[in-house]
Amino acid sequence: MAAKVDHAQFRLIIPSQTRYLNLVTGLAKRASVVAGLDDATAAKVSIAVDEAVTNVILHAYGGEGHHSVELELRFTPQALEVHIWHSGQGIREDQLVLPDPSEYIKHPRKGGLGLLLMSRFMDEVRFRADEDSGRNECCLIKKIS
Amino acid sequence: MADLSIAVRQAGEVAVVLPAGFINAHTVRDFEAALEGLVQGGQYRILINCRDLSYISSAGLGAIMGLIETVREHGGDILLSNLQDNVFAIFDTLGFTQLYRVFPDESQALASPEAGG
Numbered sequence: 037m038a039a040k041v042d043h044a045q046f047r048l049i050i051p052s053q054t055r056y057l058n059l060v061t062g063l064a065k066r067a068s069v070v071a072g073l074d075d076a077t078a079a080k081v082s083i084a085v086d087e088a089v090t091n092v093i094l095h096a097y098g099g100e101g102h103h104s105v106e107l108e109l110r111f112t113p114q115a116l117e118v119h120i121w122h123s124g125q126g127i128r129e130d131q132l133v134l135p136d137p138s139e140y141i142k143h144p145r146k147g148g149l150g151l152l153l154m155s156r157f158m159d160e161v162r163f164r165a166d167e168d169s170g171r172n173e174c175c176l177i178k179k180i181s
Numbered sequence: 182m183a184d185l186s187i188a189v190r191q192a193g194e195v196a197v198v199l200p201a202g203f204i205n206a207h208t209v210r211d212f213e214a215a216l217e218g219l220v221q222g223g224q225y226r227i228l229i230n231c232r233d234l235s236y237i238s239s240a241g242l243g244a245i246m247g248l249i250e251t252v253r254e255h256g257g258d259i260l261l262s263n264l265q266d267n268v269f270a271i272f273d274t275l276g277f278t279q280l281y282r283v284f285p286d287e288s289q290a291l292a293s294p295e296a297g298g
Contacts, residue, residue: 058205061203061236076267079267080267086238
């Protein structure tokens with residue numbers, strides 16, 4: 037007998053190449069609508085997912101395109117969860133420093149805004165390392181209100 | 182259809198940039214090259230008309246941020262107009278609407294003092 041699951045979920049594995057970003061963000065946007073989020077919130081979720089996957093491709097994997105990025109979308113009654121796994125360089129949550137937007141305005145420069153967008157557009161953003169598998173995870177959660 | 186196409190036209194002293202599609206880490210190089218080309222050619226009054234821009238990530242914001250000081254040092258500016266709601270949300274969330282002048286449409290942007298209007 038098949039195991040019973042208490043939420044719907046599915047997975048997508050993409051190469052670590054930015055050409056697939058549009059596919060991933062389109063999926064995240066549509067998944068958000070399916071989860072019950074409005075269009076404006078769905079757009080914000082898709083941007084947060086774009087930023088998270090971009091960070092994996094460009095920073096965790098250093099732009100190397102021969103790795104894989106695994107995404108899992110979980111639909112629960114309370115939230116849409118997007119889990120992103122990779123085997124590259126992980127982010128340690130205790131070392132995470134979000135940029136101050138007011139400082140950005142005073143001293144404009146490139147970079148560093150992705151994490152800020154993720155944190156502003158999602159209800160929860162978590163990073164963790166799975167020591168058993170050696171993989172790193174970024175988890176984005178948007179609550180269904 | 183390509184993820185991003187960019188048209189540039191001249192309106193008096195202002196170069197009007199019209200990105201159409203998506204600006205993300207994959208397409209940002211084209212957007213950046215278009216802006217850099219203008220600045221390197223001495224064009225310091227730039228209006229980005231976002232009418233057909235569906236989406237911009239922080240990579241695209243970074244491309245604009247990377248040039249704003251140079252442009253202003255030369256007495257120019259980068260103006261924005263016709264932002265769709267989700268694009269405006271990104272700029273506004275990060276406080277960038279304080280850094281850039283945002284206009285409802287192109288004609289109002291071109292008539293502004295920053296555009297020499």
